[in-house]
Every structure is written in structure tokens, then in C-alpha cells.
Amino acid sequence: MGFVLEAELTHEDLVLGPTIEAVSETTIRYEYADARGTDRYLFVSAFGTDHETVDRAIDADHTVTDPVRIAEFPNRAIYRVTFASALDPIPEQCSESGLFVFKLTSNERGWVVRLYLPDRETLSAFRERCLERGIDFHIRQLQESNPDDETYVLTERQHEMLLLAYYAGYYDIPRRVSQGDLAERLDVSTSAVSQRLRRAVAELIATTLETNRTPERLE
Structure with missing residues (x-):
């Protein structure tokens, strides 16, 4: 692993x-x-x-x-x-x-x-x-983590959460499901859903995007 x-x-x-x-x-x-x-x-x-x-x-x-x-x-x-x-x-x-x-x-x-x-x-x-x-x-x-895995450095739980959120419509505009809906499907707390989503997105940004631009330079 x-x-x-x-x-x-x-x-x-x-x-x-x-x-x-x-x-x-x-x-x-x-x-x-x-x-x-x-x-x-x-x-x-x-x-x-x-x-x-x-x-x-x-x-x-x-x-x-x-x-x-x-x-x-x-x-x-x-x-x-x-x-x-x-x-x-x-x-x-x-x-x-x-x-x-x-x-x-x-x-x-x-x-x-x-x-x-x-x-x-x-x-x-x-x-x-x-x-x-x-x-x-x-x-x-x-x-x-497995560097050859398509999930980059995501844990299995983070990978599962992102896929579920994506296909359930959490990232659609407007959203088709809420964090509460995702929590109910996974039988976890809404807080756990929020934390996993934030950490998973942060990992993807850190490993797949250029992170040398500070917020000041983006303004």
C-alpha cells in the first residue's frame, strides 16, 4: 500500500x-x-x-x-x-x-x-x-496510499465519498442532494461527511493542481 x-x-x-x-x-x-x-x-x-x-x-x-x-x-x-x-x-x-x-x-x-x-x-x-x-x-x-491507484492519495473512504457525492448530484447546480442525504446513505454523521469531503478535495488539489498561486495573487 x-x-x-x-x-x-x-x-x-x-x-x-x-x-x-x-x-x-x-x-x-x-x-x-x-x-x-x-x-x-x-x-x-x-x-x-x-x-x-x-x-x-x-x-x-x-x-x-x-x-x-x-x-x-x-x-x-x-x-x-x-x-x-x-x-x-x-x-x-x-x-x-x-x-x-x-x-x-x-x-x-x-x-x-x-x-x-x-x-x-x-x-x-x-x-x-x-x-x-x-x-x-x-x-x-x-x-x-497507493501511488498507482487512480484515486491518487485518497483513502478508500474519501474516494467512496467523492464518487457518491458526484453521482448523487451534490456538485450539480443546483444541488440535488445535501450533506444530510449523503450521511443518511452512508449511515454516518453529517459532520463526518463534511470532513471527508473537505479532506478529499484538499488532497486532490494538493496532488493534481498547481498550488504555487497564493490567494493574494488570485485576487
């Missing part, structure tokens, strides 16, 4: 950690890393309009060197930097251990990683790897 983990990783020497702290209002997304000879390059996107402030923060960041803004758009800039820190939030040997990274983005404190782990042993190994390096490891969400 496997697990989907969302965890917050923080450390003063974690790559781009100082930049994330300095520009906490900006969302930074880890795109990919590349090695050329003895150097390791990291490509990231910074979402926002104040590119100059991000430039200054990256220039002053001791975890990277040689920062270059390689592309810019109205609400996004793409940077290439060279690793100067050995602390990379992407787990080492992902393919060998069966890890798959869905996304890696910043919050106001550090990196938030969302990844798939094939079993609890891999989860324990990932956690131990972080703690051995002094990286603060805080689990935000952990649930069973």
Missing part, C-alpha cells in the same frame, strides 16, 4: 534555508538538481513579483554560491544556484529506496516535502537520516 508523507524540514544549513527565512512571503519551489563534475546545481522557482529582494537574499545565503536568475515572468523567477551545503531536503538515493517526491516547497520556516514511501521501514530510515544530520523533522500528514 505505501504511505504519503508531508513533513516540514528545518535547519539553518539546509540548502536555501536562509533565503526562505529572509523572504518568508515568497514561495520557493525546488525544481531539480543536476551534477556537473564536482559541482551540484539546483534549480528553483520563486513565486512573487519582488525579484530583487529574492536576488539579495540568495546572494547573502551561505548555503549556495553563484546564483543566477535565468528566467523571469510577471509572478515567477527561476534561479540556478550551486550547492555550498551538504544538507539537501531531497532524500538521498530516492530511486533505490522507493521514495518518490511529489513536491517540495517552502513555508515561512523551511522546506515542506510531500513524498511517497513504500513502507514504514523506509519512513523510519528517512526520519533517522534527517535527525542524524540535525534536521528538525515534523510530520504534518501521514496516510496510507
Whole structure:
């Protein structure tokens, strides 16, 4: 079955950690890393309009060197930097251990990683790897999931709820059933229906849509 983990990783020497702290209002997304000879390059996107402030923060960041803004758009800039820190939030040997990274983005404190782990042993190994390096490891969400299943990271109950709500007409305009109707069909409380629907929709948004646009940018 496997697990989907969302965890917050923080450390003063974690790559781009100082930049994330300095520009906490900006969302930074880890795109990919590349090695050329003895150097390791990291490509990231910074979402926002104040590119100059991000430039200054990256220039002053001791975890990277040689920062270059390689592309810019109205609400996004793409940077290439060279690793100067050995602390990379992407787990080492992902393919060998069966890890798959869905996304890696910043919050106001550090990196938030969302990844798939094939079993609890891999989860324990990932956690131990972080703690051995002094990286603060805080689990935000952990649930069973099959990455090959058509439900993405939905639990069976969430999948059942969404399908029932959809085909019963809950998402029609106007609605043909209420949450109370769904609760009666499933023999659960209306509160349980509401919670499952909210969590299921949140999971689909997190795994299938771009989530780098903040509400402010949508206004």
C-alpha cells in the first residue's frame, strides 16, 4: 500500500534555508538538481513579483554560491544556484529506496516535502537520516496510499465519498442532494461527511493542481 508523507524540514544549513527565512512571503519551489563534475546545481522557482529582494537574499545565503536568475515572468523567477551545503531536503538515493517526491516547497520556516514511501521501514530510515544530520523533522500528514491507484492519495473512504457525492448530484447546480442525504446513505454523521469531503478535495488539489498561486495573487 505505501504511505504519503508531508513533513516540514528545518535547519539553518539546509540548502536555501536562509533565503526562505529572509523572504518568508515568497514561495520557493525546488525544481531539480543536476551534477556537473564536482559541482551540484539546483534549480528553483520563486513565486512573487519582488525579484530583487529574492536576488539579495540568495546572494547573502551561505548555503549556495553563484546564483543566477535565468528566467523571469510577471509572478515567477527561476534561479540556478550551486550547492555550498551538504544538507539537501531531497532524500538521498530516492530511486533505490522507493521514495518518490511529489513536491517540495517552502513555508515561512523551511522546506515542506510531500513524498511517497513504500513502507514504514523506509519512513523510519528517512526520519533517522534527517535527525542524524540535525534536521528538525515534523510530520504534518501521514496516510496510507497507493501511488498507482487512480484515486491518487485518497483513502478508500474519501474516494467512496467523492464518487457518491458526484453521482448523487451534490456538485450539480443546483444541488440535488445535501450533506444530510449523503450521511443518511452512508449511515454516518453529517459532520463526518463534511470532513471527508473537505479532506478529499484538499488532497486532490494538493496532488493534481498547481498550488504555487497564493490567494493574494488570485485576487
